Amino acid sequence: MPTPKAHVASLAPYQLADLALAPGIQPVMLAQNESLRDPSPQVATAISAAQHDGRLYADPKCSELAMVLRQIYDLSGNAVLLGAGSMELIGVLLRAYVGPGDEVLSSQFGYAYFALATAITGARYIQACESDYTLDVDAMLAKVTDHTKVVVAVNPGNPTGTAIANSEIRRLRMALPEDVLLVIDEAYGEFTDAWQKPVFDLVEAGNCVVLRTLSKAYGLASMRVGWGFFPETIAQQMLKLLNPNRLSSISQHAAMAALQDQEYMRATVTQTLQIAQQFRQAMQALGFYVPQSHGNFVLLKLASATQAQNIEKGLRKQGFLVRPMRNDLAECLRITIGEPQVMRQLTEVITALCQQN
Ligand SMILES: Cc1ncc(COP(=O)(O)O)c(C=O)c1O
Secondary structure (H helix, E strand, C coil): CCCCCHHHHCCCCCCCCCCCCCCCCCCEECCCCCCCCCCCHHHHHHHHHHHHHHHCCCCCCCHHHHHHHHHHHCCCCCEEEEEECHHHHHHHHHHHHCCCCCEEEEECCCCCHHHHHHHHHCCEEEEECCECCECCHHHHHHCCCCCEEEEEEECCCCCCCCCCCHHHHHHHHHHCCCCCEEEEECCCHHHCCCCCCCCHHHHHHCCEEEEEECCCCCCCHHHCEEEEEECHHHHHHHHHHCCCCCCCHHHHHHHHHHHHCHHHHHHHHHHHHHHHHHHHHHHHHCCCECCCCCCCEEEEECCCHHHHHHHHHHHHHCCEECEECCHHHCCEEEEECCCHHHHHHHHHHHHHHHHHC
């Protein structure tokens, strides 16, 4: 029997949302932070135009798409790299920069994929406490050791939804040793761009990477288009490990169409944040704590882990798929923001379930 490497054998696969429902129940997808509406109508047009490219390999450099990203996000110099979702870029970045004996430092409720991506490399994953479900720069700095190779700041955070000011991210970068790589994961960055200037300029110093995705605000989760702004030296290492043919032509064209309709994306963001605020208030009225969210989801803190499990099960029976949490957040559910009518129904169902649980 062939044997895998010992550290691979000891890993558990990344746990995505459990989407299983009883036969005949229609799913209401609120478990994976997908957009509440379809992508821009321009995307469908672009996809049907690109369908004839199927015979050919797509542009491995995604040159046109990278150029559109540079225009939209006002990026100059350095490198724009595309990945099959930002998950792919996270995995490859850690494989290129850390290994056994190294530490990757993130925060208490940091995006869970960083833990697995770190374990795959054989490095140790360290988590600094958060304050009120929010990344705490001083707590992170206190955990830096001689072994720290990479520091991860997910802003806004998933699953908390909380955000810190970009001045705090800058303070983190300034206080870290120069040879420590800072990875700023802004998968939900479009939801805060209206009130804070992005941090892409930090990439210039050569020790910082900013990651984004089209899976959230642009509504393209199934197209798998993640991207990052990388120092050229880091991009050169990444290109050795990345699959050169990772993005289909359809994905590249869909992404360009979505990016070129900024008005549509901004309307999605505004609508989502408004609904999130209303839903948060409805949950607060039921007596629950919900940290202020700056993404397309909220973290609902219930009275106990048992109540969270019961409510999650009760919702699932009626087709509402939300995300149960584990460990430190076992009394919480992460709920993606859906359309107003969906959130009204959800509020009614949660209210009824709370009376029974
Ligand atoms: C914080 C964060 N980073 C990265 C990702 C990965 O996104 P994708 O691989 O779809 O680009 C997600 C997805 O949920 C996320 O929440």
